[in-house]
Amino acid sequence: MSGTEQKKELKKNKRISIKNLYIKIFIPVFLIILTFLISSILYAFLFPSHIYFIKNQSEISKMHEELLNEKVRRIELLNNKIDSIDNDYLENETINYDKYIQLRNALENERNSLWKIK
Structure with a gap:
């Protein structure tokens, strides 16, 4: 080669x-x-579920905001009830311990559930 x-x-x-x-x-x-x-x-x-997921994000965020507002309203209501029991104690020096403890526990549960939602 x-x-x-x-x-x-x-x-x-x-x-x-x-x-x-x-x-x-x-x-x-x-x-x-x-x-x-x-x-x-x-x-x-x-x-096409992911398309629906994107469409529903605004609805989900609205529902989440409503849920948060509801939790905050419940916490304020429980705080007001506890304040009324405290005021009754200051005025009359009598307190309903069972109701007071129930309200405190309910308030604590609402606060915990609020943190879980956030």
Whole structure:
């Protein structure tokens, strides 16, 4: 073999190796990406729950705000009841311990549930 024939043979081998690389690497990667895109599009059309989720975020935030306002209103109401019991004690020096303890426990439960919601 002469030098030119060896160069031609090397070029031919180089082309074959690039072609093999293309067949073994690029085509499977392209097919994997294409499969992922097609499956994600099909998923979006077959299970559009995430679209409803995005639409309902404003409603959910409104409901969350209403729930927080309700909890705050309940806490204020319980505080007012406890204050009235404290005022009765200051005026009459009598206290209903059972009711006082129930209100304190209810107030503590409401405060804990408020922190869980936040």
